[in-house]
Amino acid sequence: MAGFREASGDLQLESVTKTFGDFTAVDDIDLHVPRGSFFALLGPSGCGKTTTLRMIAGLEQPTAGRVLIGDTDLTGSRPYERPVNTVFQSYALFPHLNIRDNVAFGPKRRKAADTAKRTDDALELVQMSGFATRKPSQLSGGQQQRVALARALVNHPEVLLLDEPLGALDLKLRREMQVELKRIQTEVGLTFIHVTHDQEEAMTMADTVAVMNRGHIEQLGAPAALYDLPRTRFVANFLGQANTGVGIIKDTDGDHIVADVLGTPVKILKSRSQVHDGEVLFGVRPEKVTVSRTQPEGAGNDVKGVVRDVSFLGVATSYLVDMPSGTTWSCYEQNLDVEPLDLRPGDEVWLTWNAGHAFGVPA
Amino acid sequence: MTALAHAAVDPGADPAAPAPRATKRSWTAYVLLLPGALWLGVFFLLPLVQLASVSLQSRYPGFPGYYYRDVNLDNYASALTDYAPHFARSFLYAGLATLLAFVVAYPLAYAMAFKAGRWRNLMMICVIAPFFTSFILRTFAWSQILADEGWVAGTLNFLHLLPGGNIINTPVAVIAGLTYNFLPFMVLPIYASLERADPRVIEAGGDLYANGFTTFRTVTLPMSMPGVLAGTLLTFIPAAGDFVNMELLGPQRGKMVGNVINDQFLAIPGGYPVAAALSFTLMAAILVMVFLYVRRFGTEELV
Amino acid sequence: MSTTSPPASATSARSTAYRPSAAKRAQVWLANHFAILSAILVLLYLFLPVAYTFAFSFNDHGKTNIVWQGFTWEHWQDPCGVPGVCGSLVTSLQVGAISTVVATVLGTLMALAMVRYRFRGKSASNVLIFVPMATPEIVMGAALLTIFVQGFANIGIDLGFTTIVFSHIMFCLSFVVVTVRARIQSLDPRIEEAAQDLYASPMQTFWKVTFPLILPGILGAAMLAFSLSFDDFIITNFVSGNENTFPKFVYVASRRGIPAEANVIGFSMFVIAVLLVVGAQFVSSVRASKVKE
Ligand SMILES: Nc1ncnc2c1ncn2[C@@H]1O[C@H](COP(=O)(O)OP(=O)(O)O)[C@@H](O)[C@H]1O
Numbered sequence: 017m018a019g020f021r022e023a024s025g026d027l028q029l030e031s032v033t034k035t036f037g038d039f040t041a042v043d044d045i046d047l048h049v050p051r052g053s054f055f056a057l058l059g060p061s062g063c064g065k066t067t068t069l070r071m072i073a074g075l076e077q078p079t080a081g082r083v084l085i086g087d088t089d090l091t092g093s094r095p096y097e098r099p100v101n102t103v104f105q106s107y108a109l110f111p112h113l114n115i116r117d118n119v120a121f122g123p124k125r126r127k128a129a130d131t132a133k134r135t136d137d138a139l140e141l142v143q144m145s146g147f148a149t150r151k152p153s154q155l156s157g158g159q160q161q162r163v164a165l166a167r168a169l170v171n172h173p174e175v176l177l178l179d180e181p182l183g184a185l186d187l188k189l190r191r192e193m194q195v196e197l198k199r200i201q202t203e204v205g206l207t208f209i210h211v212t213h214d215q216e217e218a219m220t221m222a223d224t225v226a227v228m229n230r231g232h233i234e235q236l237g238a239p240a241a242l243y244d245l246p247r248t249r250f251v252a253n254f255l256g257q258a259n260t261g262v263g264i265i266k267d268t269d270g271d272h273i274v275a276d277v278l279g280t281p282v283k284i285l286k287s288r289s290q291v292h293d294g295e296v297l298f299g300v301r302p303e304k305v306t307v308s309r310t311q312p313e314g315a316g317n318d319v320k321g322v323v324r325d326v327s328f329l330g331v332a333t334s335y336l337v338d339m340p341s342g343t344t345w346s347c348y349e350q351n352l353d354v355e356p357l358d359l360r361p362g363d364e365v366w367l368t369w370n371a372g373h374a375f376g377v378p379a
Numbered sequence: 380m381t382a383l384a385h386a387a388v389d390p391g392a393d394p395a396a397p398a399p400r401a402t403k404r405s406w407t408a409y410v411l412l413l414p415g416a417l418w419l420g421v422f423f424l425l426p427l428v429q430l431a432s433v434s435l436q437s438r439y440p441g442f443p444g445y446y447y448r449d450v451n452l453d454n455y456a457s458a459l460t461d462y463a464p465h466f467a468r469s470f471l472y473a474g475l476a477t478l479l480a481f482v483v484a485y486p487l488a489y490a491m492a493f494k495a496g497r498w499r500n501l502m503m504i505c506v507i508a509p510f511f512t513s514f515i516l517r518t519f520a521w522s523q524i525l526a527d528e529g530w531v532a533g534t535l536n537f538l539h540l541l542p543g544g545n546i547i548n549t550p551v552a553v554i555a556g557l558t559y560n561f562l563p564f565m566v567l568p569i570y571a572s573l574e575r576a577d578p579r580v581i582e583a584g585g586d587l588y589a590n591g592f593t594t595f596r597t598v599t600l601p602m603s604m605p606g607v608l609a610g611t612l613l614t615f616i617p618a619a620g621d622f623v624n625m626e627l628l629g630p631q632r633g634k635m636v637g638n639v640i641n642d643q644f645l646a647i648p649g650g651y652p653v654a655a656a657l658s659f660t661l662m663a664a665i666l667v668m669v670f671l672y673v674r675r676f677g678t679e680e681l682v
Numbered sequence: 683m684s685t686t687s688p689p690a691s692a693t694s695a696r697s698t699a700y701r702p703s704a705a706k707r708a709q710v711w712l713a714n715h716f717a718i719l720s721a722i723l724v725l726l727y728l729f730l731p732v733a734y735t736f737a738f739s740f741n742d743h744g745k746t747n748i749v750w751q752g753f754t755w756e757h758w759q760d761p762c763g764v765p766g767v768c769g770s771l772v773t774s775l776q777v778g779a780i781s782t783v784v785a786t787v788l789g790t791l792m793a794l795a796m797v798r799y800r801f802r803g804k805s806a807s808n809v810l811i812f813v814p815m816a817t818p819e820i821v822m823g824a825a826l827l828t829i830f831v832q833g834f835a836n837i838g839i840d841l842g843f844t845t846i847v848f849s850h851i852m853f854c855l856s857f858v859v860v861t862v863r864a865r866i867q868s869l870d871p872r873i874e875e876a877a878q879d880l881y882a883s884p885m886q887t888f889w890k891v892t893f894p895l896i897l898p899g900i901l902g903a904a905m906l907a908f909s910l911s912f913d914d915f916i917i918t919n920f921v922s923g924n925e926n927t928f929p930k931f932v933y934v935a936s937r938r939g940i941p942a943e944a945n946v947i948g949f950s951m952f953v954i955a956v957l958l959v960v961g962a963q964f965v966s967s968v969r970a971s972k973v974k975e
């Protein structure tokens with residue numbers, strides 16, 4: 017293997033930028049992905065996820081910045097020189113080769129001594145041993161997906177890139193494959209970079225999630241941390257649901273700032289707000305809001321609204337409540353009470369939440 | 380087999396294919412391109428330049444077959460005046476043959492695309508196979524079929540449908556020969572574009588318009604326009620330059636421009652300059668027509 | 683056209699279940715089968731002259747083979763019996779083979795460049811490829827004749843086999859480029875990227891992935907090139923000098939009546955081509971069904 021770069025360690029992107037003409041697809045990204053972690057790159061379609069992956073794979077060269085694995089700088093090297101493999105969005109299986117030859121393609125190019133055994137093992141791992149002599153066109157989408165995974169895994173790359181690998185599968189198969197992928201990652205212990213636009217998928221699978229928007233990374237962290245304390249408006253809205261309102265910060269009260277949201281004073285912990293004066297977008301997650309028929313005493317953060325819609329979900333009930341500000345909040349109450357609330361559309365209700373659960377981001 | 384169909388249809392891009400990403404930019408492209416481009420340069424462009432220069436040459440008086448370099452526009456004047464009727468006939472016969480070929484080819488292409496099922500490939504072979512008996516042999520066979528003693532003329536005369544008495548050695552025979560010879564070039568592109576069309580769209584059209592003809596006019600035909608465009612060009616261009624059908628099937632007088640060019644070059648000593656001028660005029664006229672035609676009816680970039 | 687005659691409609695009115703009249707049914711049947719019926723008619727039309735060629739290969743003709751004079755096997759027993767006919771066939775096959783190989787190789791390289799690269803002069807190249815297809819053969823033949831006579835003859839290349847091959851490669855080239863280009867364009871570029879991602883160098887990517895996938899297109903282009911070259915008369919007539927190709931032999935002979943031996947050869951080529959193509963189709967479908975098992 018002429019030019020093959022042995023490299024091992026954490027994946028690092030340093031100030032990576034990619035422009036196409038005068039369009040910036042990826043804008044000055046810094047990333048550090050520890051070896052062996054399951055990392056998700058989450059963002060809406062067109063935000064630059066695929067472009068980022070392609071730069072890691074070497075299929076695209078960054079306009080500026082560096083790509084490193086461990087201490088080895090891979091910038092400028094060709095795809096076949098990198099210890100990185102990709103599961104393509106459309107699988108890109110070789111239509112003229114059978115499944116076994118598809119999987120054996122990488123080891124053969126690297127002249128691996130144990131190609132046959134590795135191929136068998138990889139097919140075993142994805143439970144496709146029985147299909148070794150078929151052609152890709154004779155497999156279902158889910159099966160093709162497994163083969164694409166085996167074809168990449170068989171090379172034991174330092175970093176495995178998965179570009180919306182489950183995007184083409186139906187919902188049920190998708191849930192199954194999410195569990196399966198997680199199992200395989202734990203089993204082989206490789207660094208997985210999983211690109212998706214499905215926030216639920218990212219949150220259930222990844223150790224770390226990076227939320228991308230318009231070519232840059234908005235926020236990066238453990239799924240629970242991102243959900244609990246988003247740092248930008250985009251993350252707040254993209255990850256899960258958020259009830260939000262724009263306010264002006266008027267005051268402080270001990271550890272809290274107090275914002276005026278259309279006449280209602282709202283408290284946010286200073287440590288949970290990214291802004292401390294001027295405009296703020298405050299938010300609370302639906303399950304953190306309590307619905308009651310009467311104004312609770314002493315809670316502080318409370319607003320009166322009108323129920324628009326009630327859906328009973330079994331374990332919980334979800335309410336849509338029209339707020340005086342003109343927005344609609346969504347609230348999610350577990351059905352724990354002995355005596356149910358029994359609200360109807362049109363009823364007036366009070367919504368309250370603990371100030372410690374609210375967050376503030378730049379408006 | 381389908382390759383021929385695509386070849387014929389597709390001077391442009393395949394709309395069904397994923398967007399090609401011509402991202403690589405390197406000198407490799409020139410290395411790949413060079414041998415072929417050089418070949419076209421030496422054996423297509425250079426000869427055209429030479430032809431252009433010949434078309435302006437003058438004869439040495441008294442030395443048939445010898446010329447000197449000149450800018451003699453008389454050759455063009457002669458081409459455009461003396462031979463105007465030949466041009467007119469060429470374009471008229473080629474145009475009629477193209478129209479007829481379209482009418483004959485469309486049902487065949489349609490049946491191949493939508494009705495043939497597993498017979499599709501066999502039908503494709505049937506369309507192409509006659510190529511392999513030399514086209515001169517087949518044209519000669521037509522001269523036998525259309526001969527005065529043949530059954531076609533016999534039947535028509537019996538029915539008093541042939542007032543002139545014969546078909547062979549008339550323009551009708553020439554147009555029939557042109558239609559026949561270039562038919563595959565009409566069938567294959569239309570077939571290729573119909574094959575790419577989604578039959579469900581046509582069914583939907585059938586639901587919207589009860590009338591079969593309306594469905595055809597508003598749904599099927601527009602979908603096959605790229606193929607019709609390519610097919611008409613691939614039929615018209617060779618038909619307009621042909622001389623073999625006229626030679627084997629046509630009358631003694633009233634030839635086409637192809638016959639004149641052929642005779643001037645190969646039979647008449649000293650005919651080079653006028654023949655070159657005729658060739659150039661023919662090519663220019665066809666290119667202009669193609670350009671206007673593609674501008675008017677082109678559904679996609681042809682070049 | 684009247685669709686229902688009065689007695690027929692009376693019958694259908696009397697019967698309880700609606701039963702269209704015979705004429706009506708015939709009309710519906712015709713409408714449903716119009717395309718396929720006309721297709722069969724057109725195919726018969728395409729084959730009619732081939733059938734004539736076949737029939738007249740058995741004609742026991744004297745000087746001219748124009749009218750039917752009686753049956754004989756003679757011409758099939760010795761197809762080379764007429765001077766020059768087999769020589770011209772061999773020339774045509776040689777010209778076809780050489781032109782096909784060269785045009786297919788050069789054309790495939792050009793097609794690769796045209797689809798896979800961006801470069802200065804791309805649209806000029808496109809025009810250079812398109813214009814030969816839009817130029818009548820007679821113009822190309824005339825142009826080639828002038829350059830061969832007034833240019834190439836001076837460097838020792840006279841009209842003959844070489845000039846025929848040069849010309850055939852030229853007019854086959856554009857058709858090859860267009861055919862192969864369509865095939866490459868329909869190829870998902872990610873498949874090649876996947877190969878690179880799996881450690882295949884550019885050369886390996888081409889030979890292990892790209893080439894096998896575009897091969898059907900290349901073979902189709904080669905077949906097209908061969909049939910164009912084998913059947914060409916107009917250009918060949920200009921650039922061949924004293925060399926005889928099969929179409930030229932037939933054309934020259936047609937003045938006096940084509941000898942039945944030429945019919946034998948022409949029809950045999952047709953049969954061979956059909957058998958080759960049908961055979962290839964059969965083999966590939968057998969292979970496909972084997973894989974499915
Ligand atoms: N080769 C290219 N040329 C021009 N623009 C491109 C190219 N590749 C991607 N883009 C643009 O870059 C943006 C990001 O694309 P991509 O990384 O594919 O997004 P994602 O995978 O997040 O959906 C898109 O707007 C896309 O149109």
Ligand SMILES: [Mg+2]
Pocket residue numbers: 062065066067105179
């Ligand atoms: Mg993408």
